[in-house]
Amino acid sequence: MKKVYSIIAFAILLQLGSVGAFSQATERDSVISSLTTIDPNIVKYFPRWKICEPNLQLQVFQSFLLNGRSKDRLDMQDIIVTAAPKSDPEDAYTILLIECGQESFSASDVDAYMKKLSFLIIDPKRPYCHRDIPAEAPMSEKARAQITDYFMPTNVNHSISLSAFDQSLKIGNSGFWLHNQVGNDAIGYPFWNAGESRILLQRPLYENEDPETRRPIPYLINMRLGGDYRMRTTGLDRGVLSFIPQRKLNGSNGAGVMAIDVCAPFHPQLGLSVNYEPPFSSAPDSSVAEKETWATYAPKSTAQAKLMSDAGFDPQYIIPVLRSTGQVTLFYNWWLDPKVPENFFRLDVGMNYVEVQEWGYAYLGKSSDSKNVAVSSKGNGAPVTGLNTYHPTSFGDWLYLKLEYRSQSTFPFGVSAQYSNQNLMIRAYVPLIGEWLYLEGKYATPTVAEKDMRPWEMKNFFLVSPVIRLNIR
Numbered sequence: 001m002k003k004v005y006s007i008i009a010f011a012i013l014l015q016l017g018s019v020g021a022f023s024q025a026t027e028r029d030s031v032i033s034s035l036t037t038i039d040p041n042i043v044k045y046f047p048r049w050k051i052c053e054p055n056l057q058l059q060v061f062q063s064f065l066l067n068g069r070s071k072d073r074l075d076m077q078d079i080i081v082t083a084a085p086k087s088d089p090e091d092a093y094t095i096l097l098i099e100c101g102q103e104s105f106s107a108s109d110v111d112a113y114m115k116k117l118s119f120l121i122i123d124p125k126r127p128y129c130h131r132d133i134p135a136e137a138p139m140s141e142k143a144r145a146q147i148t149d150y151f152m153p154t155n156v157n158h159s160i161s162l163s164a165f166d167q168s169l170k171i172g173n174s175g176f177w178l179h180n181q182v183g184n185d186a187i188g189y190p191f192w193n194a195g196e197s198r199i200l201l202q203r204p205l206y207e208n209e210d211p212e213t214r215r216p217i218p219y220l221i222n223m224r225l226g227g228d229y230r231m232r233t234t235g236l237d238r239g240v241l242s243f244i245p246q247r248k249l250n251g252s253n254g255a256g257v258m259a260i261d262v263c264a265p266f267h268p269q270l271g272l273s274v275n276y277e278p279p280f281s282s283a284p285d286s287s288v289a290e291k292e293t294w295a296t297y298a299p300k301s302t303a304q305a306k307l308m309s310d311a312g313f314d315p316q317y318i319i320p321v322l323r324s325t326g327q328v329t330l331f332y333n334w335w336l337d338p339k340v341p342e343n344f345f346r347l348d349v350g351m352n353y354v355e356v357q358e359w360g361y362a363y364l365g366k367s368s369d370s371k372n373v374a375v376s377s378k379g380n381g382a383p384v385t386g387l388n389t390y391h392p393t394s395f396g397d398w399l400y401l402k403l404e405y406r407s408q409s410t411f412p413f414g415v416s417a418q419y420s421n422q423n424l425m426i427r428a429y430v431p432l433i434g435e436w437l438y439l440e441g442k443y444a445t446p447t448v449a450e451k452d453m454r455p456w457e458m459k460n461f462f463l464v465s466p467v468i469r470l471n472i473r
Contacts, residue, residue, distance in 0.1 A: 046096060051079040053128035056120070063114040064100050075101030080133070081121060092124040133211045146216040146341040148333050150406055150414055150429075151469060152177060154218050158472040163440055164465035165191060175204035175219055179226075186275065186327050186400075187354045188423025190442045191463055192231075192244055194322060195295060196251025198277075200226035200259075213268040216341075217333070220263045228255035228277060232293040244463065248297045248456040249356070250321050252279035261331075269333045273348070276326040291361075294319050297455050299386070307386030313360030318387070320456040323355040327400055327420075344406040352400040352420045356456070358387040390454060396422045396447075422447050423457075429467065438467040 051057055061076040079100050083093035095118055098105045110118050120128070147153045151161040152168060159170035167180045178201055184194035204219035230251035255277050263271040296317040299305040305315035329350025335341040392398045404416035412435070415428040424447050429440040441464040446453045453459070 046082050046084055047093065048080060048082045048133040049126070050131045050133060051081065051121075051128070052131055056117075056128050059117055060098065060100060060114070063117065064103055064105070067105075067109070067113050069100075069103045073102040083122060093122040095122055146335065146338065148216050148344075148346065150408075150412065151467070153471060154216055156471040156473050160470045161467060163467040164463070165440065165442065177202040182231075184322070184325065185418070185425065185427075185442075187325055187352065187421045188418065188425045188444055188446075189249065189421075190425060190427075190444050190461070192247045193249060193444065193458055193461060194251060195231050195247060195249040196228045196255070196322060197231060198226055198228045198257055200224045200257055208263065208268050210265075210268055212338070216335075217263055217268045220265060220268060222261045224257065224259040224261075224275075226257040227280075228252070228257060230254070245458050245461065246295075247458070248295045248320060250295050250319060252281075252321055252323060254280040255324075256280060271331050273327070273329045273331055273350075275328075276324075278324050291317075295456075296320075300455060304386045308360055311360070311386060312362050313386070314362070317361050318455070319359040319361070321357050321359055323357050324353065325355070326353045327351065329400055329402075342407060342409045344404075344408070346402075346404040348400065348402040350400045351398050353392060353398070354390075354421045356390040356454070358389070360387055394422075419447070432466070435471075436469055438469060440465050440467045 051060065057076045057079055060079050061074060064074055065071060079098070081095065082097040082099075083095050086092055086094060094107070095110050096107055098110055098114075098121075105113065147155060151166070152170070153159055156170070157173045159168070161168045165182055169178045170176070171178060178199075180197065180199050182197045183189055183191040184196060184198075187194070202222055202224045205221040205223055206219060208214045208217050208220045228251055230253055256279075257275075257277050259273070259275040261271055261273045263269075296319055298316060299308060299318055308318075309315040327350060329348045331346060331348045334345045334347075336343040336345075400418075400420045402416060402418040402420070404414065406412070406414040411431065413428070413430045416426070418425045418427075423444055425442065425444040427440070427442050429438050431437070432439050441462070443460070443462045444458075445460050446457050450459065
């Protein structure tokens, strides 16, 4: 182990351009103590501990203040000492770095501004409250990429991913993400099927202080806020997407998105996810909808068409509208070997809710060829038995299951299978060029017999898209 530390220390000195001959251990200790900067990727391999003694925390905090460091960047509850071990048991450590919040003292700073205090900090017995941070073994590039989502990496400062399904931007090193997602994967309707897209801002709320899981899971609580918006085209004029089946489902005229992920403080790999997407307005008694922008289907039977006609609706068209949706799930993130995280699994188990309302067309005035038509689900204020509201009625409607696997070896790829809303959805991605161009595909289909499918559902929907993934560390 001493040899490993010597090699690492030598690498640090090369980086700083201040390498000298130090064949003896005492010379090595002397050179290390004079370092002015340390590569943060190397620091984690040395002995480290967190100071939790209030009186000592205060003294270290004051030392930083007296040195002119900004109070806003200091955190008295987050003081970490990084040291190099010595062979002498009576003089066990040499301080390499002391961190207080976002500020730090190098070895030369410690010697200049808190030399007397440093003797207490490196006392071999360390007679104060402290918590050791396990030193890591040198890791490969693959191990440094320990993350929970390949297209939302946590080990980079800036990230952009662009595809037909999702456009994501990591806003600096703040932990904030901005997303535009097409479709509603959580209910088994990817891309075109749901008739809606959403814009989300993911905001971190609570930092993860567990040193073993902080890299892949930097925050224990993440909140997502945003809104859904309706895709206006019905699919009658799809242009380059003409090979995709014509969709029959519509999003609401605006819906909110409120979601939160909470990881367990005692075991951050385990967590709870809650997502709720309510429409901004209730079903209208009378509103305007253009036939060119709303997807429709015909009544399932002549009896349903007659009920609609008797209620004052056009018996040829039903407008299915996606209303409230939501999920409550338990999830677990699992790496087969956290030190070399080439194989990652994630399991989600929980409940799912989907509500779809059927609306009808009623002519404005007496003109049956009017472009603008009134939308109503009540028909002059009276209940309409010809129009239905679909919501979970069986165990299969409520059940949500998802299993994801990702490989980060020389050929990184990922695949997931999801059961939700009685729909099966499979997603996969593979690399095309380097680590910046990928190919992603999604396949979705109802798991029930065709006669039991809901009128708006598509059988065997499949779409592939290139993905551009750019990261700046």
